[in-house]
Amino acid sequence: MIKLYDFALSGSCYKIRLFLSLLEVPYETQEVDFVNKEHKNEAHLALNPFGEIPIFEDDGLRLRDAQAILVYLAKKYDFNGQWFPDDAAAAGKVAQWLSTGGGEIMNAAGARLVKILNYPLDIEKLQAGAVRVFKILDAHLADREWLELGHPTIADIACFPYTALAGEGGIDLTPYPNVLAWIARIKRLPRFIAMPGIPVIA
Amino acid sequence: MIKLYDFALSGSCYKIRLFLSLLEVPYETQEVDFVNKEHKNEAHLALNPFGEIPIFEDDGLRLRDAQAILVYLAKKYDFNGQWFPDDAAAAGKVAQWLSTGGGEIMNAAGARLVKILNYPLDIEKLQAGAVRVFKILDAHLADREWLELGHPTIADIACFPYTALAGEGGIDLTPYPNVLAWIARIKRLPRFIAMPGIPVIA
Numbered sequence: 001m002i003k004l005y006d007f008a009l010s011g012s013c014y015k016i017r018l019f020l021s022l023l024e025v026p027y028e029t030q031e032v033d034f035v036n037k038e039h040k041n042e043a044h045l046a047l048n049p050f051g052e053i054p055i056f057e058d059d060g061l062r063l064r065d066a067q068a069i070l071v072y073l074a075k076k077y078d079f080n081g082q083w084f085p086d087d088a089a090a091a092g093k094v095a096q097w098l099s100t101g102g103g104e105i106m107n108a109a110g111a112r113l114v115k116i117l118n119y120p121l122d123i124e125k126l127q128a129g130a131v132r133v134f135k136i137l138d139a140h141l142a143d144r145e146w147l148e149l150g151h152p153t154i155a156d157i158a159c160f161p162y163t164a165l166a167g168e169g170g171i172d173l174t175p176y177p178n179v180l181a182w183i184a185r186i187k188r189l190p191r192f193i194a195m196p197g198i199p200v201i202a
Numbered sequence: 203m204i205k206l207y208d209f210a211l212s213g214s215c216y217k218i219r220l221f222l223s224l225l226e227v228p229y230e231t232q233e234v235d236f237v238n239k240e241h242k243n244e245a246h247l248a249l250n251p252f253g254e255i256p257i258f259e260d261d262g263l264r265l266r267d268a269q270a271i272l273v274y275l276a277k278k279y280d281f282n283g284q285w286f287p288d289d290a291a292a293a294g295k296v297a298q299w300l301s302t303g304g305g306e307i308m309n310a311a312g313a314r315l316v317k318i319l320n321y322p323l324d325i326e327k328l329q330a331g332a333v334r335v336f337k338i339l340d341a342h343l344a345d346r347e348w349l350e351l352g353h354p355t356i357a358d359i360a361c362f363p364y365t366a367l368a369g370e371g372g373i374d375l376t377p378y379p380n381v382l383a384w385i386a387r388i389k390r391l392p393r394f395i396a397m398p399g400i401p402v403i404a
Contacts (some may be wrong), residue, residue, distance in 0.1 A: 014235070049338045050306070065301045072294025086288055092265045092274030095300075099267045102301050136251045172371050 002027035004100040005047065005055035009116075011109055011161035013054040015101075019070055019157050019195045023077045035117065037116040038068040065096040066122040070154040075193045084154050094155045101158025109162045111169030127171055134163065134176050141178035143184060152189060161187050164198045207249065207257035209236040211318075213311055213363035214268040215256045216397045217303075221272055223395045225279045229292035235280050237319065245315065268302040286356050295350040297356045303360025306335040309366045312373030329373055334370040336378050343380035347387060355390060362388050366400045 002020070006013045006029040019029050032038050032053050040051045048055045048064040055062065056069045063069050074084035084094055099167070107129030113119040114126065137159070140147070147155040164183050166173050173180055186192065187201045194200045204222070208215045208231040222229050234240050234255050239261050242253045250257045250266040258271045260278070265271050276286035281313065286296055309331030315321040315330065341362070342349070349357040366385050375382055388394065389403045396402045 049341065050302075050335075059292070061291050063298060065298045066376050067301050068294050068370035072299040075288065075290035075293050086277065088274050088277035091277050092270050094271035096265060096267045098297075098300075099269050099304050100252075102305060114284040118294070133252075139251065180345050 003057040005032050005039075005044070005053050006030065007032050007035060007039075007053055009114075009196055010053060011165050012052075013146065013196075014161045014198070015066045016054050016056065016069050016073070016159055017168070018193055018196070019073055019083075019154065019159070021191045022152075022157075022189060023083075025073070025077050065102070067154075067158050068085045070098070070157055074154050075087055082153070084135060084153060085142045094153045097147050097153075097155030098158050099109055100160075101121065101155070104129060106124055107151075108166045108169050108171060110164070111171060112128070112147060112165055113167055113169075123170070127169065130166060130169065130171050134166070134171070134173065137163065137182075138178045141182050145182070147182075152186070155184060156159035156182075163199065167185045168197050205259040206231045207234050207241075207246070208232065209234050209241075209255055211398055212255060213314075213367050213397075214254075217268045217359055218250060218256050218258065218271050218275075218402070219397070220363070221275055221285075221397055223393045224354075224359075224391060225275060225285075226369060226393060227275070227279050253358065262294075267304070269304045269356075269360050270345070272300070272359055276356050283389045284353060284355070285359075287351070292351055297357045299349050299357030300360050302335065302383050303357070303364075306331065307361055307364050309335065310368045310371050313373060314364070314367055315371075317371055325372070329371065332368060332371065332373050336373070336381055339384075340378035340380045341364065345382050347384070349384075354388070358388060363397070363400065370399050373404070 004027055004039065006194060027066055038044060042047065045051055050064055054066055055064055057177050063072055071084060085091060107126045111123050111126040111130055114121050114123040119128050147159065148151050163179060184201060206218055240246060241255050248251055249264065252266055256268055256271060257266055265274055273286060287293060309328045312323050313325050313332060314322050316321055316325040316365040348354050349361065365381060386403060394402065
């Protein structure tokens with residue numbers, strides 16, 4: 001059975017819960033007390049020396065990093081090979097957004113940590129970084145329904161949570177209508193699941 | 203013909219030049235005047251709205267992000283499928299380090315930009331972030347020759363350049379002998395190429 005070291009309010013852990021749900025793969029979770037920094041204690045550092053969650057286990061394999069876990073899940077459980085295709089051009093296009101989801105979009109995650117957990121980070125710099133990437137995302141989505149390939153891929157899953165949670169970091173998405181439409185589109189995927197701050201569409 | 207928008211001193215562009223050389227794939231480069239921020243001008247933002255290099259073109263396909271380009275090249279030109287295997291567990295393990303190479307190790311890249319181009323960044327924070335990841339890397343390499351799978355993969359290519367260039371950011375690698383041995387191992391790969399700051403082994 002897959003085991004996910006999880007925190008309900010983490011957008012990174014939610015990427016994995018959401019993708020497991022979309023793929024209809026069963027799993028169990030072990031809740032990590034992120035607020036009290038359980039992910040930084042010795043036992044958790046032995047599982048992931050980077051001191052981050054999610055941590056993922058499946059049949060003796062242990063992985064860190066949300067994007068790497070999405071890659072694994074797509075290769076292992078997506079029997080149609082649509083979520084992360086083997087084709088070189090398709091894989092390269094999707095991989096661009098794995099980097100963005102673990103990179104620039106994490107500015108929005110940082111801004112949210114300042115707002116909801118009082119992290120001592122430069123919120124103005126983080127919000128500016130998030131706005132920069134949301135503008136790019138909005139332009140990219142002007143003539144596309146999904147980030148790449150004309151259908152949902154792990155690119156969308158990697159970029160979705162902290163975009164949808166931007167408001168909790170004090171970032172208004174109303175100037176980015178294509179981003180808002182893309183968020184709504186993801187919410188309409190079969191077996192979509194919510195998290196606190198990302199409700200299902202009524 | 204592959205076209206790489208390139209800058210000789212960029213460790214991220216060097217990832218691509220190095221991997222193309224290892225794979226024996228011919229390419230042409232277009233030098234970008236990074237020092238004078240040519241990558242931020244209108245023409246370059248049209249190629250990559252993130253305003254970064256490398257930018258990569260092959261047969262009508264355009265990609266941004268060094269790690270995504272490595273994924274593409276492995277899928278397209280590595281006919282043995284060793285550099286980024288299709289197997290789920292192998293792909294997940296390698297993908298972890300693609301995130302690290304584009305993420306935590308970029309602290310060392312930032313420290314180097316402060317030192318060599320006077321970027322107004324917090325060098326102490328960047329150096330501390332780099333040291334954190336080099337400690338993890340050193341421990342990981344204590345019983346391994348390569349980052350994953352027992353042979354060279356794009357994980358090694360993604361993490362190598364800014365690790366090998368750490369000294370230019372004022373970070374001493376001598377406390378990390380396993381990292382130094384890994385750097386030497388990469389330099390001994392057939393068709394390894396140098397860049398300024400990363401000489402070949404005499």
